[in-house]
Amino acid sequence: xVNQQFAFxxxxxxxLAYSGEVMDSQMLARSVNTNPVVVRRILxxxxxxxxxxxxxxxxxxxxLCKPASAIxxxxxxxxxxxxxxxSVSQRKAWRHCEVSCRMRKIMSAVADEAExxxxxxxxxxxxxxxxxxxx
Amino acid sequence: xVNQQFAFxxxxxxxLAYSGEVMDSQMLARSVNTNPVVVRRILxxxxxxxxxxxxxxxxxxxxLCKPASAIxxxxxxxxxxxxxxxSVSQRKAWRHCEVSCRMRKIMSAVADEAExxxxxxxxxxxxxxxxxxxx
DNA sequence: CTAATTGTAACTAACACAATTACAGTTTCG
DNA sequence: CGAAACTGTAATTGTGTTAGTTACAATTAG
Numbered sequence: 280x281v282n283q284q285f286a287f288x289x290x291x292x293x294x295l296a297y298s299g300e301v302m303d304s305q306m307l308a309r310s311v312n313t314n315p316v317v318v319r320r321i322l323x324x325x326x327x328x329x330x331x332x333x334x335x336x337x338x339x340x341x342x343l344c345k346p347a348s349a350i351x352x353x354x355x356x357x358x359x360x361x362x363x364x365x366s367v368s369q370r371k372a373w374r375h376c377e378v379s380c381r382m383r384k385i386m387s388a389v390a391d392e393a394e395x396x397x398x399x400x401x402x403x404x405x406x407x408x409x410x411x412x413x414x
Numbered sequence: 415x416v417n418q419q420f421a422f423x424x425x426x427x428x429x430l431a432y433s434g435e436v437m438d439s440q441m442l443a444r445s446v447n448t449n450p451v452v453v454r455r456i457l458x459x460x461x462x463x464x465x466x467x468x469x470x471x472x473x474x475x476x477x478l479c480k481p482a483s484a485i486x487x488x489x490x491x492x493x494x495x496x497x498x499x500x501s502v503s504q505r506k507a508w509r510h511c512e513v514s515c516r517m518r519k520i521m522s523a524v525a526d527e528a529e530x531x532x533x534x535x536x537x538x539x540x541x542x543x544x545x546x547x548x549x
Numbered sequence: 550c551t552a553a554t555t556g557t558a559a560c561t562a563a564c565a566c567a568a569t570t571a572c573a574g575t576t577t578c579g
Numbered sequence: 580c581g582a583a584a585c586t587g588t589a590a591t592t593g594t595g596t597t598a599g600t601t602a603c604a605a606t607t608a609g
Contacts, residue, residue: 282597286503286521293520294513303554310514312505314599319555336607337553352524364499364532368421370447378429379445381548385428386421389487389539393532397499400531404524413516417566438585449568454586471576472584 284359287311288321289409292355295331296347296410303340321359328358347410353401364397365390419494422446423456424544427490430466431482431545438475456494463493482545488536499532500525 290311295302304315304322311318322341325331330350333341343350367386373379425446430437439450439457446453457476460466465485468476478485502521508514 283501283503284597285500286525289521289524290503290513290517293517294511297513305554309508310511311503312508312514315555316557316600317598319557320598323556333555334607335555335605337551338608339554339606341555365420366418368418368425368446373444373447376429376445377548378425378432379447382425382428385544385547386424389424389544390421392539393535396535397528397532400528404527409520409524412520413512419566440585450586451569451588452567454588455567458587468586469576470574470586473577474575474585476586 282361284321284324284361285356287313287317288325288355288359289352291318291321292325292330292343292350292406293409293413295341295343296350296406297413299342301334301338301340301342306340324359325355328354330354330358347407348405350406351402352404352406352409353398355406356398356401363390363394365393417496419456419459419496420491422448422452423460423490423494424487426453426456427460427465427478427485427541428544428548430476430478431485431541432548434477436469436473436475436477441475459494460490463489465489465493482542483540485541486537487539487541487544488533490541491533491536498525499529 291307294307294310304318307318307322308315322331322333326333326341330344331341332344333339367383367390369383372382426442429442429445439453442453442457443450457466457468461468461476465479466476467479468474502518502525504518507517
């Protein structure tokens, strides 16, 4: 299993949308069943993407910046996805082989298109829809 | 970067389709720039999926079972994809939190749909198309 | 001032994966 | 037959990624 960050981020965002209030990293960590620092690291990425805002100091925490209906899963994906999901080999090509020489370019296109297809699907799913599935 | 197996498999299949002949794991390894054992492991998966056939013994190697026009990148993806691309947390839910309790089911659906969207895109791309990009 | 909270660095532990070595089994061909 | 050239496969290693954890400075509420 690789990179749970997307799953964590979806969970965090759903919890924030469901509660509608400020939640601190400890509450979120209990819900996700992980460590508050892990939650805060993800919140930083979500904040950088303009999805949540954070209050520091006592009684601090985070809340959504926008209504859940205006947030798609692609927004969340883009906020936390560090690496493309399909990796392209960066090895040196073998000069005597045409396949080897052209592979990187071809594979990059394949990986790009595949990821775009997935992101385009995620764009159609709103956070609101997930919240409705809780109730 | 995670799981280069898909990239390796695409490279191997493209090389086999391009040459049209039997290639042994050492030739393929040179083209991919990796170790013959790594290639053989991927060939096992491709064989199990019915995409290639292997000849053992001297002058052995592998070749495609079907024409490149009859092989989609989804076939290759399914042959080597061990884990779903989006992982779902398998942690115990926190009973006092409704979001936590329903998250696994919701996230499983999200991951399934996203992967299906990607696979459905890959189905539309044939190996033949990649080979044409080499020439 | 004290308590609660975030931001962040530093380190550890676990895990995934490619690379590598080694060797038994199979086949070709002199 | 016997050597050479392959595959199949197990075992081990090295490396990189990631979540977990601890610690602490900075900030804020009361």
